[in-house]
Amino acid sequence: MEASVPSVNPSLPPPNRGGAEQAREAPLWRNRAFVGLLSGNTASVFGDSFNGIALSLWVLQTTGSAQRMAAVQIVTMAVGFLFGSFAGTLADRVDRRKLMLISDLSRCLIAALLGVCLFAASAPFPVVLLLVASSMFAGLTMGPAFHATTTRIVGQERIQQASSVIHLTDNLARISGLALAGVIVASFGGLAAILTTSATFLVSAVCTLLAGPFPSAPREGAGKLSFLQDWSGGFAYIRRDPLVRSIVVLSPVLAAFFLTAIMLVQVMAINSWRANPVEFGLIEMCIPLGYMMGAGLLLAFGKRFARRGRLVFFGLILLGPMYFLISRLESPHVALPFVLLGGLLFSFCSMMVQIILKSEVKNEWQGRIYGTLGAITSVAPTLVLAAASLLADRWGASAVLGTLSAILLAVAVAAACLLKPIRTYK
Incomplete structure (x- = not known):
């Protein structure tokens, strides 16, 4: 699916894809x-x-x-x-x-x-x-x-x-x-x-x-626009394009829930499972290792993945039940493969969203989209982490993780229903 992006400035032509063509056709290395x-x-x-x-x-x-x-x-x-x-x-x-x-x-x-x-x-x-x-x-x-x-x-x-190489x-x-x-x-x-x-x-x-x-990226006519016009144009671009708007909504939510779940698993490892330094280190290692495995799969299979939008929600919906299962475990050794799987699922969700964003947004707008997305993502996970940490001190990390996983499942199902531009992306 090619997203139709209404331009804020109609005079802007499609991005020029000429130049450096030999470099683009050569292997990445x-x-x-x-x-x-x-x-x-x-x-x-x-x-x-x-x-x-x-x-x-x-x-x-x-x-x-x-x-x-x-x-x-x-x-x-x-x-x-x-x-x-x-x-x-x-x-x-x-x-x-x-x-x-x-x-x-x-x-x-x-x-x-x-x-x-x-x-x-x-x-x-x-x-x-x-x-x-x-x-x-x-x-x-x-x-x-x-x-x-x-x-x-x-x-x-x-x-x-x-994108897979960058994440690796x-x-x-x-x-x-x-x-x-x-x-x-x-x-x-x-x-x-x-x-x-x-x-x-x-x-x-x-x-x-x-x-x-x-x-x-060529930006003919851009000199006629002031900095503030360009800045507000980025927000208008997000509002008017349903696919980009859906990604800007989903990405911070995904990051907030995943990072909070990881923090709660770390607290459980120390307070509930009484993990020793080696066991805690293995849990810490499994998170980025799972993420790297996901990046490796995307790198290996490339465009052979079909219905990439559905893959995003498939991974997101599975994250909720998986973290609920972790919240009920009593041993760090048993938890290791599930923590690894969490990193793998998150990598599929987050990297696939980034790939869709890079594929569908005109290059002349990508700076503004990434800047806005980064601004939101810098706040959302921090606020959720702060709330979860306060609740974990009062009710225990396992109880909060179980509740969070139920909320994550509900949010994932709602997002799959409401964010149709991502779900139907091929």
Whole structure:
């Protein structure tokens, strides 16, 4: 099915698919621009893991304050929500390659300054919050620019393959980054971890430079529109296209329920199952491993998957009963295969939605769509997580997970009925 997207500006022609055709027809590993950007994104995700671990440890070890830890999370969430859609608009108006370079180099400098403030200058906490907010702000354009650019440089025929590779490398970088961050912090201290973060952003910028020039989405007549007109046009695009609107509704809901369920499983592992460190580590490993398995299946089978819209809801509907079953278990060993299956099902749901989005949205609009989606997703999971954690402290994680799974099943069935543009997507 090809979604019909009513344009806010009727003068805009269909996106020009000429240029860099040889790169699009070549296998992904021979596409210089894609390999360069993928390498940079992997380095950036790897560095973010170091930054998160080092910052969390500094706050908890230095202040011992849960309120200050919450303040860091609230600041990052607020910046993402308030400025995410503006960042996406910027990614559709300016050269995306330059935008990614500015983002990486800015975060490189901010990370180095943050390391000095945390571990050398003993800066006041408000200064730390300002730097954290600045780093978050500088990184907002990276996601929309990266996803929109990779969609354009690989071509329509390889969107599913490219998306699977991106998700695979993203999870590998996240897993290895979290594992090595703990080792480096323990061996060399938090400053080394922060400086490693700074270095990875620099590596990401170098990879973007080595990727060489790549085409931007043509936007004839765009100069006649102001920034605010482009920004409001992104919201109008979402409102008027039923498929895009359905995805913008479904994606944050899916992320909120899945991340909350995972948090409750982790609490159950410690409080109910009395898992030892090895067992807890295996549970933690199963989540991204299942996600990577799903990405691998999508990469291997490609377009042989038919009725991709139905696959989204098939996975989503199964998640509810599966987490209800986990809530009734009493052993971490028995839970392992179900936690793995949860990651697999979630990967099918989330990645398939992303593939549909990249396939059907004109490239000249993708920055705004991803920016808006990122803004909503930065808030929804956090709010649901906060509510679930409060209820888990009062009634127990297993009871809350059981209730959450029932709500998830009801939401999945309702979404399958109401979000017809996704359900009928081929």
